[in-house]
Amino acid sequence: MDRALVAELLDLLPEGRVLTDPGLLGRYEHDEGEWAEFATPLAVVRARTAEEVQTVVRSCRAHGVAVIARGAGTGLSGGANASARSVVVSLEAMNSVVSIDALERLAVVEPGVVNDDLRAACAEFGLWYPPDPASSPWSTLGGNVATNAGGLCCVKYGVTRDYVLGVQVVTGTGELVRLGRMTAKGVVGYDLAGLMVGSEGTLGIITEITVKLRPLQAPRRTIAGYFDSVADAGRAVTAVAGAGLTPSALELIDRQCLLAVDAWKNMGLAVDANAVLLGQIDTVGAEGDSEAQRMRDCFDAAGATWSVVSGDAAEAEALFAARRLAYPAMERLGPVLTEDVCVPKRHIADMLERIEQIAAEHDTVIANIAHAGDGNLHPLLITPRADEPARERAQRAFAAIIDAALAYGGTVTGEHGIGTLKKAGLYQELSPAVIEMHRAVKAALDPDGILNPGKVL
Numbered sequence: 001m002d003r004a005l006v007a008e009l010l011d012l013l014p015e016g017r018v019l020t021d022p023g024l025l026g027r028y029e030h031d032e033g034e035w036a037e038f039a040t041p042l043a044v045v046r047a048r049t050a051e052e053v054q055t056v057v058r059s060c061r062a063h064g065v066a067v068i069a070r071g072a073g074t075g076l077s078g079g080a081n082a083s084a085r086s087v088v089v090s091l092e093a094m095n096s097v098v099s100i101d102a103l104e105r106l107a108v109v110e111p112g113v114v115n116d117d118l119r120a121a122c123a124e125f126g127l128w129y130p131p132d133p134a135s136s137p138w139s140t141l142g143g144n145v146a147t148n149a150g151g152l153c154c155v156k157y158g159v160t161r162d163y164v165l166g167v168q169v170v171t172g173t174g175e176l177v178r179l180g181r182m183t184a185k186g187v188v189g190y191d192l193a194g195l196m197v198g199s200e201g202t203l204g205i206i207t208e209i210t211v212k213l214r215p216l217q218a219p220r221r222t223i224a225g226y227f228d229s230v231a232d233a234g235r236a237v238t239a240v241a242g243a244g245l246t247p248s249a250l251e252l253i254d255r256q257c258l259l260a261v262d263a264w265k266n267m268g269l270a271v272d273a274n275a276v277l278l279g280q281i282d283t284v285g286a287e288g289d290s291e292a293q294r295m296r297d298c299f300d301a302a303g304a305t306w307s308v309v310s311g312d313a314a315e316a317e318a319l320f321a322a323r324r325l326a327y328p329a330m331e332r333l334g335p336v337l338t339e340d341v342c343v344p345k346r347h348i349a350d351m352l353e354r355i356e357q358i359a360a361e362h363d364t365v366i367a368n369i370a371h372a373g374d375g376n377l378h379p380l381l382i383t384p385r386a387d388e389p390a391r392e393r394a395q396r397a398f399a400a401i402i403d404a405a406l407a408y409g410g411t412v413t414g415e416h417g418i419g420t421l422k423k424a425g426l427y428q429e430l431s432p433a434v435i436e437m438h439r440a441v442k443a444a445l446d447p448d449g450i451l452n453p454g455k456v457l
């Protein structure tokens, strides 16, 4: 029966779309969420049009086979991972920026457009697409929308959801629908476009996206602070929010990550601090100077051992590049289990201290990077390769971090999504009645449950 499906897809789709070579299938088995389960799919379809996606969904539905949407595979929760009876639909070849409308300040893109490529295309019109996950050189708009990706500048400019006006989607029955709008405002019916944001390929396969744009960001001032402890850095973040400041980025990177980046890229990073905060202010003129100085004062008052305000774009870019490289740098040291909890700003220092305790209690190495200004922490749990007891300890630490975040009024995932890695957390966080609402929505859009089954719910 499964062979018949693959033969049908080969027959219905243009030549070269359907991959069945085991060597090629291996490249589409899993995302970057190293610890999540995966299997080899029956086939991979590199779709070029929405109609081709419809064909795959209809055939898979008729054969009772799962369909897994995939962008660049940079996800960190196993969301794009294949299962044994599945067909992966790769959207990476649907990578055109369809249009940029400078008057309306919006862009229409295919789902495989890489985030940085959209950013570059918009810049030619003096426009800017703000959501900037640290994976922006690789991750796709389709993946960003399906995970509601956050990023560095989201502390001021909001996450992907804040920029999605409309989507074109293939549902679980193979229907192609347009959701949302092209206008600045609109309130016709339920917000079904919004429902697709963060749905992780379980409600529909996104084949086109309309996003809002802003004018290009003004030049930024960077405020750097060194701290003796991550908790001190956490207190500085709370102080910045308490002072009423709205940085355009406020990132944390700890010593372990800085050392790993330096060992890999030899960037000559100063590492005489246990935690570094990198802030940015993009308010223009004298007001921006004053805000930057106030932010530095917050750092100093929270115990910074060194701090500086810099308008040097090259120096700032080097520091932020180190922050973006932290995750791949840590991956070189061993398998990384990435946390993504988000806590209220008043509890950032408490949560960072608790993570240190959890590391000691479970004898697990935990490094920290964070979109600190949002309270979105990424403890990175690192284990030696092929060390099963260490893996089990890390898994217990992972669960303990989730418990602690919920106890502080936080959420189990700020931006990476549930995939399979955070499913237990979802059931901890949501009430049974809310889980039932999720199931009802899923049944309405994907009645046979073929879209990315086993993910999210």
Ligand SMILES: Cc1cc2nc3c(=O)[nH]c(=O)nc-3n(C[C@H](O)[C@H](O)[C@H](O)COP(=O)(O)OP(=O)(O)OC[C@H]3O[C@@H](n4cnc5c(N)ncnc54)[C@H](O)[C@@H]3O)c2cc1C
Residues within 6 Å of the ligand: 031, 032, 068, 069, 070, 071, 072, 073, 074, 075, 076, 078, 079, 080, 091, 111, 132, 133, 134, 135, 138, 139, 140, 141, 142, 143, 144, 145, 146, 147, 148, 149, 150, 151, 152, 200, 201, 202, 204, 205, 206, 207, 324, 327, 328, 415, 416, 452, 455
């Ligand atoms: C170094 C690194 C840094 C990162 N930094 C950040 C960060 O700062 N912020 C952040 O939010 N994330 C970050 N991530 C995680 C990841 O990059 C994001 O989740 C990103 O949005 C995934 O995009 P992708 O194209 O790789 O999607 P994939 O990993 O391919 O897929 C992600 C999910 O979206 C679904 N999907 C993909 N395309 C579609 C589509 N067209 N229609 C429907 N569903 C679809 C998949 O089924 C899956 O559930 C980082 C990852 C890495 C490796």
